[in-house]
Every structure is written in C-alpha cells, then in structure tokens.
Amino acid sequence: MKKLSTLLFISLATYGLEAQSLIQTYKNRADMVSQTNVTTLMQEFGNLGVKTTGSTANTDALNWLKAKYLSYGYTASQMSEDSFTFGSNNTSAKNLIITKTGTVYPNTYVIICGHYDTITGPGVSDNGSGTSIILEAARILKDIPTEYSIKFINFSGEEQGLLGSNHYANNVVFLNGTRQLNVRLVFNIDQVGGKLGNLNTAIKCESDQSGQTGNNAASLSFTQQLANCTTLYSPLQTVMSNAYSSDYMPFEANGDIITGFYENVRSYNEHTVNDTFANVDPTYVFNVGKAAVGALQHFAVATTVLGTNETATNALESIKIYPNPAKDFLNIDLPKEVKNFNIEITDMNGRLILNKENETKINVSSLVNGAYLCTIKANDKIAVRKVIIGK
Numbered sequence: 029m030k031k032l033s034t035l036l037f038i039s040l041a042t043y044g045l046e047a048q049s050l051i052q053t054y055k056n057r058a059d060m061v062s063q064t065n066v067t068t069l070m071q072e073f074g075n076l077g078v079k080t081t082g083s084t085a086n087t088d089a090l091n092w093l094k095a096k097y098l099s100y101g102y103t104a105s106q107m108s109e110d111s112f113t114f115g116s117n118n119t120s121a122k123n124l125i126i127t128k129t130g131t132v133y134p135n136t137y138v139i140i141c142g143h144y145d146t147i148t149g150p151g152v153s154d155n156g157s158g159t160s161i162i163l164e165a166a167r168i169l170k171d172i173p174t175e176y177s178i179k180f181i182n183f184s185g186e187e188q189g190l191l192g193s194n195h196y197a198n199n200v201v202f203l204n205g206t207r208q209l210n211v212r213l214v215f216n217i218d219q220v221g222g223k224l225g226n227l228n229t230a231i232k233c234e235s236d237q238s239g240q241t242g243n244n245a246a247s248l249s250f251t252q253q254l255a256n257c258t259t260l261y262s263p264l265q266t267v268m269s270n271a272y273s274s275d276y277m278p279f280e281a282n283g284d285i286i287t288g289f290y291e292n293v294r295s296y297n298e299h300t301v302n303d304t305f306a307n308v309d310p311t312y313v314f315n316v317g318k319a320a321v322g323a324l325q326h327f328a329v330a331t332t333v334l335g336t337n338e339t340a341t342n343a344l345e346s347i348k349i350y351p352n353p354a355k356d357f358l359n360i361d362l363p364k365e366v367k368n369f370n371i372e373i374t375d376m377n378g379r380l381i382l383n384k385e386n387e388t389k390i391n392v393s394s395l396v397n398g399a400y401l402c403t404i405k406a407n408d409k410i411a412v413r414k415v416i417i418g419k
C-alpha cells in the first residue's frame with residue numbers, strides 16, 4: 029500500500045496533477061467565452077456551405093478563419109499555413125497555424141486543434157463547434173502570458189483520412205523522422221455540437237488507449253486533468269473515453285501525448301446534410317468552450333494575475349479595496365459611474381465565502397485569517413483583487 033501510494037505520488041507530480049484546484053483568474057477568463065460569439069461563429073461557419081477539402085468553400089473557410097484571428101489582434105507573422113496535396117489530381121489544401129509564444133518554455137508547444145473541413149453537409153457540429161471554440165480560446169488568451177507556447181491549429185483534410193494533421197505531424201513536428209518541435213500536449217476538439225434536444229450535460233474526455241503504448245499513461249494523466257478542468261470551469265460532467273479517428277492520431281503515432289473532447293451523446297448528424305446550425309445545441313458548445321479555455325490555461329500554465337489588457341478597458345480598473353490586510357470591514361471604492369455591482373469573496377480554492385450586491389462596506393469579521401480573492405462585477409466588466417484578512 030505504501031509503495032503504491034509513493035508510485036502514484038511520483039506519477040502525479042510528473043504531470044502536474046498535484047495542485048489542481050480552481051484558479052479564480054482562469055475561471056474569469058473561461059467565463060469570457062461568449063454565447064453570442066459561439067452562436068455567431070457557428071452560424072457563419074454553416075453559411076460557408078459544404079467545405080469539402082480542396083473546394084472553394086474550403087478556401088473560403090480558411091480565409092474566414094484568417095480574418096477572425098487578425099480581428100483578435102494576431103499578426104500575420106504569428107500565422108502560418110501548412111500546404112499539402114492529395115489524390116490523383118494533386119488537390120491542394122492548407123492547415124492554418126497561429127502561434128503564441130510562451131514566456132518560460134518558448135520552444136515547447138501546447139497544440140489546441142480541430143478540423144475545419146466538412147463532408148456532405150455544412151458540418152456545424154463536425155467541426156464548426158470545435159472551430160468556434162478554438163477561435164474563442166485564441167481571442168480570450170491573445171494577451172495572456174502563458175509559460176508554454178500555444179499553437180492554435182485548424183486542420184483541413186480530416187474527412188479524407190486525417191490528411192492535414194498527418195502532414196503537419198510528419199512534415200512540421202517531425203521531418204524525415206527527426207523531431208523539429210517539442211510538443212507538450214495535443215488537445216483536439218472534434219464534434220462537440222450536441223444535437224439539440226439531447227441531454228447535453230456531459231463531455232467525453234478522450235485518452236490514448238491504442239497505437240504506441242509508451243505515451244498512454246501520460247495521455248491518461250492529462251485527460252484526467254482535462255476532466256478536472258471541465259468540472260472546475262464549466263457546468264459539464266465528464267465521461268472518460270478513448271481517443272480514435274481524429275486529428276490527434278498522427279501525433280499519437282509519433283509518440284506525442286494527446287487528449288481530446290468529443291460530444292457525450294452522439295448526434296449521428298455528422299457527415300450528413302443535417303449537420304446544420306439548426307440541429308446543434310449552442311448552449312452545449314458554449315459550455316464546452318468554457319471547459320476548453322479553463323483547460324488550455326492549465327495546460328499552457330497561463331498567468332494567474334489579471335493582465336493589463338484585461339483591465340485596460342475596464343471601468344473597474346481604478347477600484348480600491350482597503351484596508352488590506354483587513355480585520356472586520358473591507359471598504360470598496362468604485363468609480364462613481366458604477367452604481368450596480370456584485371462582490372464575491374472566494375477562498376484560494378475558489379469556494380464562495382461572501383456574495384454582496386451594491387455594498388461598499390463589507391463585514392468580513394467572520395472570515396478566518398488568510399488570503400482571499402475579491403471579484404467585483406459590474407455590467408460585463410470584472411475586477412479581481414487579492415485581499416488578506418488578518419486579526
């Protein structure tokens with residue numbers, strides 16, 4: 029028993045599972061996933077038509093993606109294309125890669141990916157849903173420092189047999205069998221649209237249970253972390269499952285560590301004319317998006333401090349909370365235009381301790397000594413301050 033727990037401790041420590049509790053700033057960013065954006069992105073994706081690899085609609089989708097990343101503030105130099113050809117006519121297609129450089133491990137990458145090509149139908153669930161989530165994650169994390177570099181990758185050629193991801197894994201990550209890129213994790217999101225009317229309250233968290241065996245334990249560990257993040261940062265429940273038949277597999281074959289999301293109750297609309305916006309559950313995609321943004325911050329080790337960009341346009345930026353440390357009362361000084369606000373005090377594990385509305389003098393005499401996070405929300409703005417209670 030003792031020996032077993034020692035082994036368990038070592039393996040958990042190796043993959044960073046030991047300290048996984050809710051981080052309030054991660055939750056704040058997960059909550060920045062916008063239902064409006066997710067809905068609009070899936071509608072636009074659907075309106076692009078049947079995006080068969082190599083078709084005009086497929087190229088239109090690629091250009092639509094590029095315009096989105098540029099609108100979020102990514103530069104052309106952060107964007108690259110990986111071109112490949114296939115079939116007897118040498119049909120050409122492109123993967124799109126957006127790179128955000130890490131602060132501590134700039135040469136090690138967390139890849140978040142999903143395919144944007146579709147087959148037979150407009151593919152709003154398969155895989156407009158994953159595409160929309162990757163875009164939202166890129167938008168929200170654009171100016172958030174992460175220790176590891178992140179690559180947001182939109183693959184093409186998935187429906188013809190993982191052609192785009194296979195090309196990227198074997199011509200960019202590896203070249204002639206020699207590794208070119210260090211990959212911490214490949215996090216694939218495919219078909220998370222959830223058919224409207226189904227009970228869409230859980231997500232499948234997929235770990236590597238096939239192919240090479242040397243990377244399976246690490247995949248399981250990361251997938252458990254993915255499941256933990258899902259319950260921390262979204263209302264969804266999790267179902268552990270196995271990875272298969274999507275863009276993580278060519279990476280798996282090269283020994284990389286993979287994980288993934290797939291809808292729990294399968295729609296069976298994939299690869300049909302019925303994979304439309306009308307048939308997906310946008311609330312489900314919104315919730316999967318929160319889970320993905322929470323998990324991506326965990327995997328890439330995002331800063332836990334709110335960045336300047338997160339508060340620069342925020343009327344709450346000038347907020348003052350005093351005294352700090354406090355004994356019995358906390359005073360909140362807000363910009364005078366802020367009339368209606370909500371204050372939450374959570375402990376460092378994210379447990380809600382106090383919740384007040386429109387109060388500028390908060391009685392904290394019942395709180396035990398220690399550090400807390402004070403989150404002030406007004407309209408759609410948010411400010412978080414760390415406060416210390418000491419008596």
Ligand SMILES: [Zn+2]
Pocket residue numbers: 143154155186218219
């Ligand atoms: Zn798919």
